[in-house]
Amino acid sequence: MATNTDTNTSPTDDTASKRVVDDPILEIEDTNVTYSEGDTYVLEDVNVTIDRHEVLGIVGESGSGKSMFASALLDAVPDPGLLTGKIHYNRKDGSTVDILQMSDEELRQFRWEEISMVFQGAMSSFNPTMKVGSHFKETLRTHDKNVSEGMEFARELLENLYLEPERVLDSYPHELSGGMQQRALIALSMVLDPEVLVMDEPTAALDLLMQRSILQLLDNLQSEYDLTIIFITHDLPLVASLADRMAIIYAFQFAEIGPRDEIIGNSAHPYTRELLNSTPNLDAPLEDMQPIEGEGPAPVNVPSGCRYHPRCQLATEKCRTDDPPFSPVDGGGGHRSACHYREEAREEIPLNFGKTAEDFDQQLVSDPTDGPNAGSTATLETTSDTPLLSLDDVEVHFGEEQSLIERFTQDPTVVRAVDGISLDIEEQDLVCLLGESGCGKTTLGKTMIGLQKPTGGSIEYRGHDIWEAKAGNTDIPYKEVRSALQIIHQDPGSALNPNRRIADILTEPLRHTHPNIGRAERRDRMHSLLERVGMTPAGDFLERYPHQLSGGEKQRVALARALLMDPDAILADEAISAVDVSLRIGIMDLMLELQAEFDTSFLFISHDLSNARYFAEHGDGRIAVMYLGEIVEIGSAERLIHDPRHPYTEVLRWATPNLDLDAMDAEDPPIREIDVPDPVDPPSGCRFHTRCPVAREACREEQPKLAELDDGDGAAACFREDPNHAYWNSEPLDGAAENPEGLEQH
Amino acid sequence: MNYYLRRTVRIPLTILAVATFTFGLIRLLPGGPFTQLRIQLIRQGVPAEQVNARIEALQNIRPDAPLWQQYLDYLIGVAQLDLGRSISLNAPVIEILARALPWTVFLVVTSTVLMFVIGVLIGAIQAYKEGSRFDKVASGSSIFLMAVPYYIFAVLFLFFLSFQLNLFPTGNAVERGIEASLSAEYFLSVLHHAALPIIAFTIGGVGSTALNMRGNGIQVLGEEYVEVARLRGLPDSRIATKYVAKNAILPMYTGLLLLIGFRLGGTVVLEQIFSYPGLGYYLISAVNANDYPLMMGCFLVITVTLVIAVYIADLTYGLIDPRISAGDSDGY
Numbered sequence A: 001m002a003t004n005t006d007t008n009t010s011p012t013d014d015t016a017s018k019r020v021v022d023d024p025i026l027e028i029e030d031t032n033v034t035y036s037e038g039d040t041y042v043l044e045d046v047n048v049t050i051d052r053h054e055v056l057g058i059v060g061e062s063g064s065g066k067s068m069f070a071s072a073l074l075d076a077v078p079d080p081g082l083l084t085g086k087i088h089y090n091r092k093d094g095s096t097v098d099i100l101q102m103s104d105e106e107l108r109q110f111r112w113e114e115i116s117m118v119f120q121g122a123m124s125s126f127n128p129t130m131k132v133g134s135h136f137k138e139t140l141r142t143h144d145k146n147v148s149e150g151m152e153f154a155r156e157l158l159e160n161l162y163l164e165p166e167r168v169l170d171s172y173p174h175e176l177s178g179g180m181q182q183r184a185l186i187a188l189s190m191v192l193d194p195e196v197l198v199m200d201e202p203t204a205a206l207d208l209l210m211q212r213s214i215l216q217l218l219d220n221l222q223s224e225y226d227l228t229i230i231f232i233t234h235d236l237p238l239v240a241s242l243a244d245r246m247a248i249i250y251a252f253q254f255a256e257i258g259p260r261d262e263i264i265g266n267s268a269h270p271y272t273r274e275l276l277n278s279t280p281n282l283d284a285p286l287e288d289m290q291p292i293e294g295e296g297p298a299p300v301n302v303p304s305g306c307r308y309h310p311r312c313q314l315a316t317e318k319c320r321t322d323d324p325p326f327s328p329v330d331g332g333g334g335h336r337s338a339c340h341y342r343e344e345a346r347e348e349i350p351l352n353f354g355k356t357a358e359d360f361d362q363q364l365v366s367d368p369t370d371g372p373n374a375g376s377t378a379t380l381e382t383t384s385d386t387p388l389l390s391l392d393d394v395e396v397h398f399g400e401e402q403s404l405i406e407r408f409t410q411d412p413t414v415v416r417a418v419d420g421i422s423l424d425i426e427e428q429d430l431v432c433l434l435g436e437s438g439c440g441k442t443t444l445g446k447t448m449i450g451l452q453k454p455t456g457g458s459i460e461y462r463g464h465d466i467w468e469a470k471a472g473n474t475d476i477p478y479k480e481v482r483s484a485l486q487i488i489h490q491d492p493g494s495a496l497n498p499n500r501r502i503a504d505i506l507t508e509p510l511r512h513t514h515p516n517i518g519r520a521e522r523r524d525r526m527h528s529l530l531e532r533v534g535m536t537p538a539g540d541f542l543e544r545y546p547h548q549l550s551g552g553e554k555q556r557v558a559l560a561r562a563l564l565m566d567p568d569a570i571l572a573d574e575a576i577s578a579v580d581v582s583l584r585i586g587i588m589d590l591m592l593e594l595q596a597e598f599d600t601s602f603l604f605i606s607h608d609l610s611n612a613r614y615f616a617e618h619g620d621g622r623i624a625v626m627y628l629g630e631i632v633e634i635g636s637a638e639r640l641i642h643d644p645r646h647p648y649t650e651v652l653r654w655a656t657p658n659l660d661l662d663a664m665d666a667e668d669p670p671i672r673e674i675d676v677p678d679p680v681d682p683p684s685g686c687r688f689h690t691r692c693p694v695a696r697e698a699c700r701e702e703q704p705k706l707a708e709l710d711d712g713d714g715a716a717a718c719f720r721e722d723p724n725h726a727y728w729n730s731e732p733l734d735g736a737a738e739n740p741e742g743l744e745q746h
Numbered sequence B: 001m002n003y004y005l006r007r008t009v010r011i012p013l014t015i016l017a018v019a020t021f022t023f024g025l026i027r028l029l030p031g032g033p034f035t036q037l038r039i040q041l042i043r044q045g046v047p048a049e050q051v052n053a054r055i056e057a058l059q060n061i062r063p064d065a066p067l068w069q070q071y072l073d074y075l076i077g078v079a080q081l082d083l084g085r086s087i088s089l090n091a092p093v094i095e096i097l098a099r100a101l102p103w104t105v106f107l108v109v110t111s112t113v114l115m116f117v118i119g120v121l122i123g124a125i126q127a128y129k130e131g132s133r134f135d136k137v138a139s140g141s142s143i144f145l146m147a148v149p150y151y152i153f154a155v156l157f158l159f160f161l162s163f164q165l166n167l168f169p170t171g172n173a174v175e176r177g178i179e180a181s182l183s184a185e186y187f188l189s190v191l192h193h194a195a196l197p198i199i200a201f202t203i204g205g206v207g208s209t210a211l212n213m214r215g216n217g218i219q220v221l222g223e224e225y226v227e228v229a230r231l232r233g234l235p236d237s238r239i240a241t242k243y244v245a246k247n248a249i250l251p252m253y254t255g256l257l258l259l260i261g262f263r264l265g266g267t268v269v270l271e272q273i274f275s276y277p278g279l280g281y282y283l284i285s286a287v288n289a290n291d292y293p294l295m296m297g298c299f300l301v302i303t304v305t306l307v308i309a310v311y312i313a314d315l316t317y318g319l320i321d322p323r324i325s326a327g328d329s330d331g332y
Ligand code: SF4
Pocket: A269, A270, A271, A306, A307, A308, A309, A312, A313, A314, A315, A316, A319, A324, A338, A339, A340, A341
């Protein structure tokens, strides 16, 4: 794209936007949002200025009031919320208006023409019974714009977002993938060429790779169309790569705001610092990642004094009584923080990723001999026994329904969700399946624990074929297999029966495994297990219903229920993605501890390399990278992260948020296509060749095999592993790098 | 296209099944209609040797032929729209049905459409004004209407408006003596006669439609795309039609066509009460007169209409709601 060259925002751009501090586009003064006649604040006392053409990243946990802030900027707070204060908007021509004083008609024109918004769920932002194109047209028409010119602009926007304009405009929303819908929604929000784009978690439901790709595209759009972007998210590292300035919202108030580098590298608020430390990322030493204890307050019982004091490790008597002012911090241009003890915070809460660079190198220097070797000996000694689960050339193909006539005239359309995978899971093993959505990782996971029947190949549990056991053809009862292999779902809420108390939910599996124990003993066991998973007082929790628990607590109950079955393996399907960032590490730690205690294996499905890394590295397990139904690389977390062999692994590594300021700034995505190809008709040869940054002609014809690495643990499926392969002599594909070596270190 | 093909192939199959069922009923049930008919004929003094011939004429079945032959004959008869002769009215069944069916269809379609339109409007207003006085009153009435069977209204109307006040006729579809023509007089007469049955039948269904619409409407109003449409500045009228109404009504559409089929059965009682000469009226008189050929004919026609209603519902739903497309493939 033509715009790529001038979009590399980096130091120059940043300083530029800092200099224009005296050209604010939005000035928000004493703004509040209240409910129940002013008793409950869901946004309190906001005084913030937003500069023209800046990207402001706003980070907060769910239920912190961050979405309220987004709605307030468009005077669109959901009923019966009451918005008060002043929000001045400075037009390009110098005139100023107070958004809250506008008449309905003025507001109708103002929204979308001047300030536009992108919502969280693209799926739910389009009218499901109307074509995407009609959304654009009706928007242009209501705002009295020339429709054909406007559609021309819409096509340009869509193209800049790596979409095929005609196809997208002519589709119904459900015909597009989530990532496509989200990008179409961004185009829709920009179709009237607004000045400001407010984005509320615009990528939350997407894969990491898609999120990062969209962020890069946003970066391009921002400079091409001179946008001011307000990007609201719970994901601190994600927005850090895009933002010029960042703000942290905690419990309905701004806790800190400042230039991005200040917030990331020199934050003056304990919450920000702990948030940074609790974020799983690839660089920080594992032992330094710490969860923040407790959870954010509800609007009805906001703590007195500093709202963070119940969770703050530095809290004093003063914090409990006095509300800290949101005042400037010395040293940073425009850096403000609401804390009494900023200096102490900086001293007492060291940032863990600060040390990254050196630690990294040390590790690399000291490890190469024992790291990979340790890994390979481990695999060697375990392979001598029968593995817990053994997959041999497993295939899961979903056929699509066809009519009589089609059956004769067309080839059957088959989705190859899993295509020829062989993998052994040992006792007490830990394997993370990593990949984008649609790569088959969930199907493979379900196949591994016998919930999905493979259409080819076999899956054995301790040497017995699971599906033979189900048919009753083996000497091992199927019931035993079934209870040995358990699952924890992504959304614990839907997996727990809402009408039953936690005690009842947990009794069920106990009846199964220990039919002969009495009531009292059952209760004792549940009690101690709940305490073990960190839910105290257990007696109290046992009496509750699922809706009375937070997301993290529900996930703990789901885990406890799985453990009560005495399983040999637990499949955790994206089990922590529904949990707030600051609590994720806590849950992962718990799983890891319990793995050792309960002698189980864990299969962990994720699209997030840093979560997979945390898990695999702590639990001494492997990460298997999947792409379109195949495993393309497998190995220890350390090797995969520091020495990825498959180009796809490198792409995933690129997509993983990073808190290292030097490496943070935007680069274009190292893939040639943003969207995953249709699994009905996967590309020929190497399936990754349509997107691979270093693909060559040879990759189009031949399919690489998953081969053991000579100089590292694990295996990878790419021709680049074989120095004598014809690959090296063939021409690079369209758009692929001429010199593949250039990709290696970026 | 396979979606439509599959549905289309299903139609003749279903009709075949229904015809087979009627045949089975007539021929095979011991002491069933067939035997009854024989006894009846003999009792009427038809000479025993003629009984078989008469049965054949009435039911186009030859009782002495082998079973498969009888079955085939019957099916061929049905295919040629020859449903035998009515005993009580002494006319071909198909003729009677052809005369009765339009009236019934008129009743059912008009009342169902009215019911749907009124119900949807009330429900939509309720959804927009959720929690208001109107909403509460309307919900209460809807529940009341759902609880009272429609024939209670029919009887009440008939008693007060026709017998007491003499405002409406108490039977027939048109004034005696008015010829079927395109004249205003004829149309007025038709409306005058059909008014009470239609109103009674409409009221009975409005409640559930309104409640249904209210629920769907409230749900759609809470959807993010409605909020986004408002922020995009779309006029309220467009949001109400293209966004709220369309998405709220679509799920009710299949139900509507099914309802038409279902309500066809309901006319049996309704037409009886108003002495309205539709299918249901003839069905009841056929039962009273032990007129099996006519009974079976009515039964066959009602079932076939139901099947076709379901078919149209299925077909058009795919066209109307883009989310249900032929061979939808997002299933994994
Ligand atoms: S004011 Fe006190 S409690 Fe609040 S963040 Fe600062 S140190 Fe912690």
